[in-house]
Amino acid sequence: MVAEIGFGAIFITLIFTLYGIGAAIYGDRTKSQRWILSAHQVLKLVFPVMTISVGSLLYLLATDHFEVVYVADVSSRSMPLYLKLTALWGGQAGSLLFWSWLLAGFSSAVAFRKWDRDRDLLPWVIVVNLVTLAFFLVLNVFYENPFTRYWQDASGILVSFSRPEGAISVFPRDGGGLNPLLRHPGMIIHPPMQYLGFAGFIIPFSFAMASLIKKRSDDRWIRLSRGWTLWAWMFLSLGLVLGARWAYDVLGWGGYWGWDPVEISALMPWLTGTAYLHAVLIQEKRNMFKDWSLVLIILTYLLVIYGTFITRSGLLSSVHSFAQSRIGPIFLVFLTLTILVSAWLLSSRWKILRADHVLEQVLSREGLIIIGVVLFLGMLVASFWGVLFPILSELVTGQKVTVGPPFYERVAAPIMGGLLILMVLCPLAVWSIVSYKHLGRLLWKPFLVSLAGIALPLWGGYNRWPAVIAFWLVAFVLAVNFFEIIRRTRVRRKTEAESWGTALLHVLKRNQRSYSAMIVHIGVVLMALGIIGIEFFQTETQATLAEGQQLSLGSYTMTYEDLAVFDAPDARNVARAVVSVERDGRVLGELYPRRDFYYDSGQPVTIPGVRSTLLDDFYVILVDWKAVTSEGATFKVYHNPLVKWLWVGSLVFIAGVVFATWPGKKTNPRQER
Amino acid sequence: MSEYQEMEPTSRKRTPLKFIVGGLVIVAGIIFLIASSLKSTAQYFLTVDEALAKSQVGELEGRNIRVSGAVLGDSIEYDIDNLELSFTIAQVPADNQLLAEEGGLAQALHNAVTDQNRSHLKVIYHGPIPDLLKDEAQAILTGEMLPSGEFLADEILLKCPTKYEGAVPEQIDLEQE
Known part of the structure; x- marks a missing residue:
């Protein structure tokens, strides 16, 4: 019964969306407010109705309804309730439903915003949102129905949503259980964040398309969707970082x-x-590069759809391919159609997108931003080429050739370096024209301070030259931002005769956007610090130890104390080692690397023991052990310098984005400098 | 360089030549970066058959390549003291159409493991034993062919296609509704 309700809700939403698309287009063509209003109501309704469907699946998961194929695939009796619920996105069909639900959430939310101005955009915002939603609902209804069930007739077990003739219901006693690798707090939050980020970009895209269709050349669509874009971007960033953390x-x-x-x-x-977030800054301030903003947001939308397709199609060999699927072709059709429609819209409106100004100087803020955008696009092309190259080379030469991490690392490192240089100059550059003399005056002090960024790591023994350059750039960015905040506070203190504290507060408040950008950039360079540390200076060793024996790596020494093998209540067998860690003769504490073996899926999961400080991580993996005699266990040990800054930096980064979206006194961007 | 101060007001429609040139230089730099990295890091992606054939004519000497195949469960050996792992993989076709003819990837892997006539390749790897290494897993290995005809892997990627989806649960209770 619950399965019927769940599926019925998806189906009704699909009918709604199809009607809404028609009503909005018809309403816009005939200028009939009644039809547009009707479509607007549909947009408000999609989220509540989809919630019924998601609620049904959650109920089935929570109550062990294994006759539902999806539940039997991803859940099992022994799983705790919170894992049963998060199994909602543990498999293909459920995660597509979850995706549609989030998308419906964004669509309904945008329907509920104040629509007293720019009503001409409304019908097309509705259409773009509903078309995207309809696409995902079609997948759920016709290809990946999360509510199909097991049946049995004379010929054997059948899988179908409705009862086949002459078949009886089948109730499996237990399910296969969630993939053990997904039973981790990071994995519980990582997919929703990733999907929220993906789904959120539908809003700026729908405004962009509406503006294009309506032949508007202003930047209203950017302003209207700015908050949404920032939130989507934050969720996407968070999703990536959480995924990294989980790994x-x-x-x-x-x-x-x-x-x-x-x-x-x-x-x-x-x-x-x-790149889009940066390009729109120029469009808002200088009314240039309108075409760039549009192309970038269209690309983002296409890549979101492509990303969902890749993650969920099992097309590529990867740690993420938990599923295989037949939804590939329909994704390609949808992608192709989107490309064609966008390309046609862009080309037919190219003339109205002409800029008001031209680029006057490279060192202006718009010049720097454009270089940054080009660098981001360079990384995009490299990534895309890396994925495409094996396919192309097979087509052309008949021989499959692939590229691995070394390719991406070699491309990414110089591009990251370029971005760091831009971040040094960014807080100092102003719009349109910069005087080199002025720039020099602002740069020399932070430059001197940044030399400490070379001295410190050299003193600590980190002396490979690409890393030293990177360390120096990180220090330079930090110093420039720090000096700039002090300088502006001092100016404010002088002109307004305030105390340091109030002056700083006022400076931050008055120009929220530019300071949130500073915070985000500081977050990025701190993350860069962590990446440099682990990429250039990771060391590792391995050994088999008897109890009481020691292993050294760098200045650390670990002692193998003990190993216990026991069954945990959620159907897993745990082998847990106790090792004590010391440095320079001082005992720092104990670590518990372990290996969990999940009975239902027959799969082990290795959980490292990590001692993490801002300076370095000591990371111990239990590789193997001699089960009966307990005479020895094998460990692999990593020393990861500075990696914690990756996580610290990402927190700063997120704080910066939240600060940017924080409702404050809205300054008029055109008056800002 | 202080030419900006005397800069003529430019025409509204055209971007000055120096920016176009500058932009092209950056783009060319990125293309060069991608092309040169590609040249030095691209790897052949081969099946067991192809790897054996190519290595016999000496085409793979000193080259980093990728090989895919099906893991033979019985062949997995692990020397715990040296963390040396060895196992054998069997030929699986890489072509999607051939895979479909065999009845999908899972079936193809099963066939590869049970069919005695498939060519085999012995793999050696130094490091912890991967969690997913088991019979009939699909292995994608990065490394190089040794003169001995064995494959020295420095990276192992494993996939077990049947595990999570589509398989009917084993214990099934039949109940009349």
Whole structure:
């Protein structure tokens, strides 16, 4: 019964969306407010109705209804309730439903905003939102129905939603259980954040398309969707960072990012989304590069759809391919149609997108931003080429040739370097024209301070030259931002005769956008610090130890104390080692690397023991042990310098974005400098 | 360089030549970066058959390549003291159409493991034993062919296609509704 309700809700939403699309288009053509209003109501309704469907699936998961195929696939009796609920996005069909639900959430939310101005955009915002939603609902109804059930007739077990003739219901006693790798707090939050980020970009895209269709050349669509874009971007960034964290904590190879095809396809919309966020700044302030903003947001939307397709199609070999599927062709059709429609809209309106100004100087803020955008796009092209190259080379030469992490690392490192240089100049550059003399005056002090950024790591023994340059750039960005805040506070203090504290507060408040950008950039360079640390200076060793024996890596020494093997209540067998860690003769504490073996899926999961400080991580993996005699266990040990800054930096980054979206006194961007 | 101060007001429609040139230089730099990185890091992606054939004519000497195949469960050996892992993979076709003819990836992997006539390749790897390494898993290995005809892997990617979706649960109770 609940399955029928759940499926019925999806189906009704699909009918709604199809009606809404028609009503909005007809209403816009005939200028009939009644039809537009009707479509507007549909947009408000999609979220509540989809919630019924998601609620039904959650109920089935929570109450162990294993006759539903999806529940039997991803859940099992022994799982705790919170895992049963998060199994909603543990498999293909459920995650598509979850995706549609989030999308419906964004669509309904945008329907509820104040629509007293710019009503001409409304019908097309509705259409774009509903078309996207309809696409995902079609997948759920016709291809990946999460509510199909097991039946049995004379010929055997059948899988179908409605009862086949002559068949009886089948109730499996237990399900297969959630993939053990997904049973981790990071994995519980990572997919929703990633999906929220993906789904959120529908809003700026729908405003962009509406503005294009209506032949408007102003930047209203950007302003209207700015808050949405920032939130979507924040969720996408958070999703990527959480995924990295999960890999670091669970996958047990001492890394955080493997340039896996799925990681790349999640990174690509982030690259274009980030480029878009920067390009729109120029359009808002200088009314230039309108075409860039549009192309970038269209690319972002396409890459979001492509990313969902890659993550969910099982097309590529990767740690993320938990499923295989037949939804590939329909995704390609939808992508192609979107490309064609967007290209036609862009080309037929190209003339009205002409800029008001031209680029006057490279060192102006718009010049720097454009270089940044080009660098982001360069990384995008490299990523795309890395995915496409194997396919092309097979077509042309008949021989499959692939590229791995070394390719991406070699391309990404110089591009990251370029971005760091831009971040040094960014807080100092102003719009339109910069005087080199002025720039020099602002730069020399932070430059001197940044030299400490070379001295410190050299003193600590970190002396590979690409890393030293990177360390120096990180220090330079930090110093420039720090000096700039002090300088502006001092000016304010002088002119307004305020105390340091009040002056700082006023400065931050008065120009919320520019300071949130500073905070985000500081977050980025702190993350860069962590990446440099682990990429250039990771060391590792391995050994088999008897109890009481020691293993040294760098200045650390670990002692193997004990190992226990026991059954945990949720149907897993745990082998847990106790090792004590010391440095320079001082005992620092105990670590508990372990290996969980899940009976239902027959799969082990390796959980490292990590001692993490701002300076370095000591990361221990339990590789193997001699089960009966307990005479020895094998460990692999990593020393990861500075990696914690990756997580600290991402917190700063997120704080910066939240600060940017924080409702404050809205300053008119055109008057800002 | 202080030419900006005397800069003529430019025409409203055209971007000055120097920016176009500058932009092209950046774009060319990125293209060069991608092309040169590609050249030095691209790897052949081969099946077991192809890897054996190519290595016999000496085409793979000193080259980093990728090989895919099906893991033979019985062949997995792990030397705990040296963390040396060895196992054998069997030929699986890479072509999607051939895979479909065999009845999908899971079936193809099963066939590869049970069919005695498939060519085999012994793999050696130094490091922890991967969690997903088991019979009939699809292995994608990065590394190089040794003169001995074995494959020295430095990265192992594993996939077990049947595990989570589509398989009917084993214990099924039949109940009349």
